[in-house]
Amino acid sequence: MVPRFWRKIKYRYDVVASYCENCGNYYYPQREICPKCRRKGKIKDAKICDEGRVLSYTILDGKCIALVELENGTKMLTEVCGKVEIGSKVRKAFRRYGEESEDGIIYYGTKFVPIESDKKQKA
Amino acid sequence: MRKVAIVGVGSTEFGELWDKSFRSIFLSAGLSALEDVGIGGKEIEAIYVGNMSGGKFIDQEHIAALIADHSGLAEFGIPAVRVENADASGGSAFRQAYMAVASGIHDIVIAAGIEKVTDANDPMEVLSTAIDQEWERFIGADLPAIYAIIARLHMHRFGTKEEDMAMVAVKNHRNAVHNPRAQFRKEISVEDVMGSPYVAEPLKVLDCAPLSDGASAVILASEEVAKKLCDDPVYIDACTQASDYFSIQNRRDILTFDAVVRASRKAYKIAGIEPKDVDVAEIHDSFTITEILAYEDLGFAKKGEGANLIREGETEIGGKIPVNTSGGLKACGHAVGATGIRQIVDLVLQLRCEAGKRQVNAEKALALNIGGSGATAVVTILSR
Amino acid sequence: MIGIVSYGTYIPRFRIRVDEIARIWNEDANAIKQSLGIFEKSVPDVDEDTATMAVEASREALARAKIDPKKIGAIFVGSESHPYAVKPTATIVGEALGVGNYYFCADLEFACKAATAGIQICHAMVKSGMIDYGLAIGSDVAQAKPGDALEYAAGAGAVAILIGKDPIAVIEATVSYTSDTPDFWRRDLQPYPSHGGRFTGSPAYFRHIVNAVRKLMEDHGYTAKDFDYAVFHQPNAKFPQRVASMLGFSEEKIAEGLLVRVIGNTYSASSLMGLCSILDKAKPGQRILLASFGSGAGSDAFAIYVTEKILDFPRNAQVWEKAKNGVYIDYGLYLKNRRMIR
Ligand SMILES: [Zn+2]
Numbered sequence: 057m058v059p060r061f062w063r064k065i066k067y068r069y070d071v072v073a074s075y076c077e078n079c080g081n082y083y084y085p086q087r088e089i090c091p092k093c094r095r096k097g098k099i100k101d102a103k104i105c106d107e108g109r110v111l112s113y114t115i116l117d118g119k120c121i122a123l124v125e126l127e128n129g130t131k132m133l134t135e136v137c138g139k140v141e142i143g144s145k146v147r148k149a150f151r152r153y154g155e156e157s158e159d160g161i162i163y164y165g166t167k168f169v170p171i172e173s174d175k176k177q178k179a
Numbered sequence: 180m181r182k183v184a185i186v187g188v189g190s191t192e193f194g195e196l197w198d199k200s201f202r203s204i205f206l207s208a209g210l211s212a213l214e215d216v217g218i219g220g221k222e223i224e225a226i227y228v229g230n231m232s233g234g235k236f237i238d239q240e241h242i243a244a245l246i247a248d249h250s251g252l253a254e255f256g257i258p259a260v261r262v263e264n265a266d267a268s269g270g271s272a273f274r275q276a277y278m279a280v281a282s283g284i285h286d287i288v289i290a291a292g293i294e295k296v297t298d299a300n301d302p303m304e305v306l307s308t309a310i311d312q313e314w315e316r317f318i319g320a321d322l323p324a325i326y327a328i329i330a331r332l333h334m335h336r337f338g339t340k341e342e343d344m345a346m347v348a349v350k351n352h353r354n355a356v357h358n359p360r361a362q363f364r365k366e367i368s369v370e371d372v373m374g375s376p377y378v379a380e381p382l383k384v385l386d387c388a389p390l391s392d393g394a395s396a397v398i399l400a401s402e403e404v405a406k407k408l409c410d411d412p413v414y415i416d417a418c419t420q421a422s423d424y425f426s427i428q429n430r431r432d433i434l435t436f437d438a439v440v441r442a443s444r445k446a447y448k449i450a451g452i453e454p455k456d457v458d459v460a461e462i463h464d465s466f467t468i469t470e471i472l473a474y475e476d477l478g479f480a481k482k483g484e485g486a487n488l489i490r491e492g493e494t495e496i497g498g499k500i501p502v503n504t505s506g507g508l509k510a511c512g513h514a515v516g517a518t519g520i521r522q523i524v525d526l527v528l529q530l531r532c533e534a535g536k537r538q539v540n541a542e543k544a545l546a547l548n549i550g551g552s553g554a555t556a557v558v559t560i561l562s563r
Numbered sequence: 564m565i566g567i568v569s570y571g572t573y574i575p576r577f578r579i580r581v582d583e584i585a586r587i588w589n590e591d592a593n594a595i596k597q598s599l600g601i602f603e604k605s606v607p608d609v610d611e612d613t614a615t616m617a618v619e620a621s622r623e624a625l626a627r628a629k630i631d632p633k634k635i636g637a638i639f640v641g642s643e644s645h646p647y648a649v650k651p652t653a654t655i656v657g658e659a660l661g662v663g664n665y666y667f668c669a670d671l672e673f674a675c676k677a678a679t680a681g682i683q684i685c686h687a688m689v690k691s692g693m694i695d696y697g698l699a700i701g702s703d704v705a706q707a708k709p710g711d712a713l714e715y716a717a718g719a720g721a722v723a724i725l726i727g728k729d730p731i732a733v734i735e736a737t738v739s740y741t742s743d744t745p746d747f748w749r750r751d752l753q754p755y756p757s758h759g760g761r762f763t764g765s766p767a768y769f770r771h772i773v774n775a776v777r778k779l780m781e782d783h784g785y786t787a788k789d790f791d792y793a794v795f796h797q798p799n800a801k802f803p804q805r806v807a808s809m810l811g812f813s814e815e816k817i818a819e820g821l822l823v824r825v826i827g828n829t830y831s832a833s834s835l836m837g838l839c840s841i842l843d844k845a846k847p848g849q850r851i852l853l854a855s856f857g858s859g860a861g862s863d864a865f866a867i868y869v870t871e872k873i874l875d876f877p878r879n880a881q882v883w884e885k886a887k888n889g890v891y892i893d894y895g896l897y898l899k900n901r902r903m904i905r
């Protein structure tokens with residue numbers, strides 16, 4: 057699975073989405089054809105904002121898996137490190153997602169963490 | 180396009196069938212379908228088999244040919260094909276069989292579904308291959324997690340309660356009591372569901388369908404052939420299928436399964452009916468929230484009001500639109516690739532008035548089979 | 564003028580108190596706090612490591628510098644807890660930052676001074692015209708065997724120093740003092756380091772720092788009075804205090820940078836974390852003495868002069884703010900977060 061992970065490193069290590077220059081839509085995760093414009097579309101990589109809000113989430117095996125809505129409306133399924141609620145503001149963080157095995161490669165990627173100031177404001 | 184009918188149905192019991200192999204499960208479903216219509220088998224012109232993951236569950240691919248062999252039909256050299264669409268494999272295989280007969284290519288075919296899950300170490304891990312491995316599974320989500328995220332937002336936006344979801348499980352267990360092939364023939368209470376541990380918050384163990392072994396088979400024939408074979412054929416008024424964005428990240432609204440909306444609207448149109456004309460339905464309740472979402476997406480309730488149907492008992496046996504009189508995936512069992520066919524079997528029994536204590540008065544029956552987190556939906560409308 | 568153009572720090576959010584560790588090993592917490600001058604230490608989350616912290620610190624440095632990541636010509640990551648024994652941490656950082664592919668890159672190891680060596684390399688590369696900007700990173704999830712005295716001190720954190728022209732703080736001079744002194748080591752394939760106990764003191768820490776700093780002063784004509792702040796490697800709070808007095812620096816001059824009390828020894832990031840906390844407060848015209856120490860052994864001494872540019876430089880969130888914002892965990896969670904139990 058090394059090549060499979062490596063191929064997407066750029067999109068995992070940072071929030072890099074696809075942007076269609078023809079219609080102005082953003083897509084995450086990255087895709088190769090714009091579903092709106094099809095062959096007229098012009099897809100290119102675009103780094104998107106570092107912050108978003110929790111649209112919904114679940115707690116699975118003690119981990120928070122959330123659907124985060126980024127500022128431009130792009131939705132991203134991600135792990136959130138820390139306690140959140142629907143609507144909580146979060147920002148990206150570089151973390152480990154796992155490893156191939158004890159002697160295999162380490163899977164790094166983008167997770168999100170709650171923005172502390174947001175919590176304080178609410179309290 | 181010709182009219183197509185179902186002339187025979189058969190199914191194994193669903194559950195942990197420790198002493199039965201993949202081959203023997205398949206054979207028993209297939210033989211009971213043949214027996215049901217009263218034919219020997221050499222009349223069958225093609226085999227369509229829904230199976231999600233022979234490869235992962237039992238390390239066996241090429242299973243259509245294997246099945247053709249073990250059912251003795253390799254002798255006649257008929258074509259056999261496996262159809263894979265996660266847990267919509269059965270429904271999808273049924274649709275392929277339906278199209279083959281409707282188009283006139285074949286006159287009589289068998290559509291089956293089978294899954295043998297208990298030979299695998301971690302069946303839920305296999306089922307979770309139905310979601311995006313690179314962008315959903317990679318970050319640690321599995322299939323229950325995706326539905327849990329949907330459930331939480333449904334609760335947040337529409338006021339659906341965990342108790343409402345629990346009531347879906349309670350209803351389906353109650354129905355399963357009278358289904359001799361169901362995995363859990365035991366009533367449960369809302370308290371039982373609420374007290375079961377979280378799998379993925381807010382979904383609990385008893386909100387989730389089990390993963391089961393099982394096989395189901397139906398025999399489809401052209402109207403002309405059907406009339407010769409039996410006097411109570413059940414007609415296929417429509418069989419449609421639609422796709423949606425694979426991952427919830429790309430859905431317009433994660434609380435609507437567009438594939439279900441599209442497939443059902445098209446099916447209603449072809450069958451010339453409206454949602455209110457459906458008398459009985461088998462709905463893919465892989466999770467309790469899935470059934471509530473389906474009420475809305477099939478048009479039984481307005482968006483956001485799905486929970487009202489379960490609160491008011493409308494989907495109980497005796498209600499306005501009984502759903503999952505078989506016990507559904509939750510209580511009858513979810514033999515993944517077999518489920519879509521099993522739904523058809525149970526609806527045929529309802530339409531033939533052979534459903535025993537579960538019997539409802541029905542002219543029009545609807546089946547909804549969903550793949551994974553909703554990227555595939557198959558809707559079938561049957562009538563007497 | 565070449566020097567520090569930007570800096571970023573990362574301190575993981577969890578803390579464990581010395582009292583909690585002492586409770587497990589039936590030791591006298593007060594005596595330990597007294598002798599080490601450490602009260603608590605930082606602990607990473609279970610999904611954090613040297614690479615993730617290096618990326619976080621670097622992202623802060625880059626955001627503050629407001630430069631295109633593609634302008635970075637070199638990345639050096641100093642650590643003694645690289646996630647891979649073979650395969651660089653620095654490439655992970657480069658990829659996460661979006662530096663492109665044409666950059667000089669290596670992981671460095673010289674116990675706790677690898678990152679200051681990285682600064683020297685970047686400084687020389689900018690000076691020679693090889694690169695415009697170089698990123699020197701110190702990041703460590705400090706390793707300590709459970710029950711070892713080191714366990715009270717071994718913290719986690721990362722610092723990224725961006726070196727280039729037109730800096731917020733000029734590197735006026737740097738000197739290294741190096742010898743072959745095995746005071747602390749970790750053999751290949753061993754999970755935890757070993758150390759020479761009291762041997763880590765005068766023949767190692769004190770001798771190397773004192774010689775490096777004295778040579779720096781001698782060669783460049785400084786006296787202790789020329790420095791407004793001093794910061795030394797911080798294996799505990801006592802060593803830097805003692806070496807400061809040996810070199811003629813008052814307690815006040817080192818107080819600002821003494822983070823070891825609350826986050827422990829962050830190894831490669833240790834002296835640099837102190838430097839960054841000083842830069843958080845420093846005014847133009849002030850001069851800082853920085854002396855790292857790496858076992859094995861060596862010390863890199865620097866004279867750093869703060870420029871007017873620091874006035875417009877974004878310095879929030881400050882290092883002390885990050886250091887004080889911890890969430891306390893118990894020893895069980897500590898073992899889990901450090902992946903010592905799975
Ligand atoms: Zn487009």
